[in-house]
Amino acid sequence: xxxxxxxxxxxxSLPCSVRAADPQIWPRASAVPGGVAxxxxxxxxxxxxxxxxxxxxxxxxDPIVWTALVGIPLSAEPGTAQIDVHTGTARSLxxxxxxxxxxxxxxxxxxxxxxxxxxxxxxxxxxxxxxxGVIATFTEPLxxxxxxxxxxxxxxxxxxxxxxxxxxxxxxxxxxxxxAAPTGTPVVSPLPATVIDRGDYFFNGNTVWxxxxxxxxxMMCHLSRIDVKPGDKxxxxxxxxxxxxxxxxxxxHLHWSISLNRVxxxxxxxxx
Ligand SMILES: [Zn+2]
Numbered sequence: 001x002x003x004x005x006x007x008x009x010x011x012x013s014l015p016c017s018v019r020a021a022d023p024q025i026w027p028r029a030s031a032v033p034g035g036v037a038x039x040x041x042x043x044x045x046x047x048x049x050x051x052x053x054x055x056x057x058x059x060x061x062d063p064i065v066w067t068a069l070v071g072i073p074l075s076a077e078p079g080t081a082q083i084d085v086h087t088g089t090a091r092s093l094x095x096x097x098x099x100x101x102x103x104x105x106x107x108x109x110x111x112x113x114x115x116x117x118x119x120x121x122x123x124x125x126x127x128x129x130x131x132x133g134v135i136a137t138f139t140e141p142l143x144x145x146x147x148x149x150x151x152x153x154x155x156x157x158x159x160x161x162x163x164x165x166x167x168x169x170x171x172x173x174x175x176x177x178x179x180a181a182p183t184g185t186p187v188v189s190p191l192p193a194t195v196i197d198r199g200d201y202f203f204n205g206n207t208v209w210x211x212x213x214x215x216x217x218x219m220m221c222h223l224s225r226i227d228v229k230p231g232d233k234x235x236x237x238x239x240x241x242x243x244x245x246x247x248x249x250x251x252x253h254l255h256w257s258i259s260l261n262r263v264x265x266x267x268x269x270x271x272x
Contacts, residue, residue, distance in 0.1 A: 026146040027069065027269040032100035034074040034161045034175070034266050039095055041066040041085055049086040055261045056138050057083060058214040060146075071260030072097055074161055074173050102161035102173060109248075114166045120202060127201045134197045134209050135217065135262050142214035148190035148270040149236065151220065152243055152254045154181035160266045175264035176219070176257035183224050183252040185243040188236075190218060190256075190270070195232040195240070204255070205247025208240055215262070221255040222247050 031037040041048050043064055050057040050068045058069045068083055078099040082092045116124060150156070162174040193210035196217070200206050204221035208228065211217055224244025234240060245252040258267045 026148070027265075030266070030269055031072065031095060032098050033072055033076045033078070034100070034102075034173075034264070035072050036260060036265050036269055037068075037070040037072060037095050037097075039068040039070060039083060039093055041068055041093070044087055046087075050083050051086070052081075052083045052261055056215060057261050058142065058216060060142065068093075069260060070095070071263035071265045073263045074102075074175060100161070102163055104163040104165065105159075106165045107167075109166050111167065114169055114171075124202045127199075127203075130197075130199075135259050137196055137209075137211050137217060138215040139194070139211055139213055143191060143212045143216055145191070146216075146270060147272060148267070149188070150179065150271060151190050151218070151256055152179050152181050152185050152187045154179045154185065154254070156268070158268075160268065176221070176255045177267040179243075179254045179256065181243045181252065181254060183242070183244050185254075186239045187220055187223065187241040187243060187254055188239050189234045191216075191236050193218065193234045193236075195228045195230050195234060197230060198226050198228070201247060203248045205249065206241075206244060207247075210234065210240065215260060217259040219255075219257040219259065221257070222249050222253065224252075 027036045029038040044066060045063050047059055048066055050059050052070055059066050060069060061067045070083060076097050078097050080094050081097050082094045085091050085093055157178040159174050160177055164171050164174060189210055191212045193212050196211045197209040206223040206226055207219060207221045208226050209217055209219050220241055222244055223241040226241045228240045243252055243254050256267055257264050258270060
């Protein structure tokens with residue numbers, strides 16, 4: 001089956017493949033909390049601008065069909081959600097967030113890391129406010145590709161989305177992928193990037209943020225060392241840091257988060 005499009009007076013015939021369901025396309029579509037929805041915006045000569053709750057979305061494709069990649073928060077309720085598309089006249093597009101039940105983990109940890117001292121609490125509040133600014137980064141050029149390489153070799157835990165209860169107190173769900181690796185193992189950039197932040201944070205330890213463009217960011221945490229600084233341009237596969245056990249951890253590993261439209265989504269959707 002083919003469909004015919006008329007663009008600027010030129011008819012283009014193309015295979016009517018359902019791009020959103022193609023397993024060879026990254027990120028893979030997964031319209032669940034913590035996943036990425038791929039929303040077909042149809043044809044247009046110019047790349048449409050799209051937003052979700054006022055936050056700019058990454059729109060990819062070409063004049064034949066544009067696709068909005070929408071990061072869905074882990075806290076999202078299943079059901080109907082919408083994005084706004086701004087092409088001449090603004091319109092809303094509805095999509096469905098499917099249910100996904102993540103498992104729960106109960107942990108006993110040092111009380112200091114759960115019941116924060118006033119000093120630790122104010123430090124954490126400052127760091128959280130700083131992170132709100134970092135995560136809002138949206139730059140061009142947009143990413144040229146989305147299939148990522150795993151940033152460090154090692155066993156991937158499937159713990160994204162895990163609901164964690166520390167000493168009986170519910171905490172934010174686990175919003176990244178943990179990769180088990182010894183201290184000192186190189187950490188590379190999964191895509192071309194610009195370094196936008198580095199620091200030593202209370203929970204995340206030594207951390208570096210990489211901007212891949214279009215609101216797609218990587219955050220690497222618990223590092224033993226960081227080899228780059230803000231402003232550095234990084235190639236895919238280039239070393240940026242080394243695995244460590246800094247911050248709130250029980251042992252050395254890489255915590256890797258991916259943020260899309262300011263939302264932490266499952267990095268596994270970007271890996272082969
Ligand atoms: Zn983690």
